[in-house]
Amino acid sequence: MKAAVLYQYGQPLVVEDVELDEPKAGEVLVKIGAAGICRSDRHFMHGDAHIRLPAVLGHEGAGTVERVGPGVTTTKPGDQVILSFVPACGRCQSCLEGRSNICDTHMATGPFMYDGTCRLHKGRQSLHHMGKVACFAEYAVVPETGCVPVPQKTPIPMDKAAMIGCCVPTGVGAALFSAKVRAGSTVAVVGCGGVGLNVIMGAKLANAGKIIAVDIRDGQLEFAMKFGATHMVNAADRDPVAQVKELTGGRGADYTFEVFGSAETVKAAYDMCGKSGIVTVVGIAPIGDEASINAVDLVRNEKTLRGTYYGSARSRVDMPTLVEMYLAGKLNLDDLVVRHYTLDQVNEAYDDMDRGEVGRGAIMFP
Ligand code: APR
Numbered sequence: 001m002k003a004a005v006l007y008q009y010g011q012p013l014v015v016e017d018v019e020l021d022e023p024k025a026g027e028v029l030v031k032i033g034a035a036g037i038c039r040s041d042r043h044f045m046h047g048d049a050h051i052r053l054p055a056v057l058g059h060e061g062a063g064t065v066e067r068v069g070p071g072v073t074t075t076k077p078g079d080q081v082i083l084s085f086v087p088a089c090g091r092c093q094s095c096l097e098g099r100s101n102i103c104d105t106h107m108a109t110g111p112f113m114y115d116g117t118c119r120l121h122k123g124r125q126s127l128h129h130m131g132k133v134a135c136f137a138e139y140a141v142v143p144e145t146g147c148v149p150v151p152q153k154t155p156i157p158m159d160k161a162a163m164i165g166c167c168v169p170t171g172v173g174a175a176l177f178s179a180k181v182r183a184g185s186t187v188a189v190v191g192c193g194g195v196g197l198n199v200i201m202g203a204k205l206a207n208a209g210k211i212i213a214v215d216i217r218d219g220q221l222e223f224a225m226k227f228g229a230t231h232m233v234n235a236a237d238r239d240p241v242a243q244v245k246e247l248t249g250g251r252g253a254d255y256t257f258e259v260f261g262s263a264e265t266v267k268a269a270y271d272m273c274g275k276s277g278i279v280t281v282v283g284i285a286p287i288g289d290e291a292s293i294n295a296v297d298l299v300r301n302e303k304t305l306r307g308t309y310y311g312s313a314r315s316r317v318d319m320p321t322l323v324e325m326y327l328a329g330k331l332n333l334d335d336l337v338v339r340h341y342t343l344d345q346v347n348e349a350y351d352d353m354d355r356g357e358v359g360r361g362a363i364m365f366p
């Protein structure tokens with residue numbers, strides 16, 4: 001089958017033929033329907049984040065179950081499934097505490113299957129599985145626990161299903177499950193790409209009052225208005241902190257979200273947050289980056305600074321709910337995906353992201 005492989009940081013992905021093993025016990029073979037173009041893969045391509053190389057990238061995906069390995073009981077051939085890049089083992093301390101988004105077993109085994117081996121190979125070389133998903137490929141073998149069947153009998157469009165694999169839970173979850181945005185409150189979202197737009201949708205669902213979109217590109221800001229933003233701040237023109245303060249009567253926002261991934265934007269999100277406000281960091285900064293905050297301000301203004309991974313969502317519980325919300329017209333995923341690509345065009349798709357094209361791109365598989 002064809003897959004997009006990262007051999008070296010700083011190099012484009014190589015789309016080529018690779019081998020995929022049959023699913024072992026507790027694993028599922030999925031025919032990929034769509035895979036989203038998310039910045040997290042870009043961090044690996046640039047070497048800002050590290051993964052065992054070579055690796056097949058792609059972690060925002062959905063498809064159809066083709067075959068299941070021994071012992072699989074929660075899904076069957078023909079099911080439409082959303083892939084979770086944190087399959088939850090269900091047995092570790094984090095899972096037992098209800099925080100399956102930071103499953104200890106998954107974190108410990110990383111880009112390998114649970115048994116510490118890979119199903120992907122190129123000749124005699126093993127290829128690693130990004131997030132145990134590796135959906136920049138025609139097929140994927142994933143743990144059963146990372147396969148979330150779409151509850152509806154009729155499949156939903158594959159590109160929308162793929163979004164529910166990453167940017168939707170990450171963004172909507174950051175607002176609803178992690179920060180728990182209060183009705184009427186003021187929200188500022190720094191970075192309005194695929195994930196940031198979902199934070200905005202989450203804030204809108206929570207009935208926030210003002211929702212201030214902050215980005216360095218006017219196109220992204222205008223696009224964000226479609227998803228519920230009420231105000232725009234261009235951080236390239238003038239200090240975004242001063243602009244958010246102006247829009248909030250000098251007070252700062254009640255909830256701020258960092259959705260790009262840099263020390264600079266973490267600091268901006270912190271500084272534009274007001275008294276007793278909550279700063280939620282969603283973006284993944286380059287490894288080694290440290291953001292400094294004013295330690296006295298943290299105390300005197302009783303701010304909360306926290307990170308959220310995968311929107312603090314529990315994939316198997318929350319993804320089916322997000323599907324329901326999409327079908328009920330509460331999540332505007334139809335306007336979110338604006339570009340479709342073939343797998344061969346994956347590098348172009350990332351160039352479009354770097355150029356700041358609005359909305360999300362998705363690779364579609366025939
Ligand atoms: N201030 C505000 N916005 C910025 C800045 C800045 N200094 N620099 C970049 N941005 C904007 C970009 O213009 C873009 O609109 O941040 C947005 C990032 O969006 P995408 O590139 O689409 O990235 P996305 O896939 O949404 O991921 C965002 O979340 O899950 C993590 O790893 C992911 O760190 C990444 C982040």
Ligand code: ZN
Pocket residue numbers: 038039040041059060166167
């Ligand atoms: Zn992602």
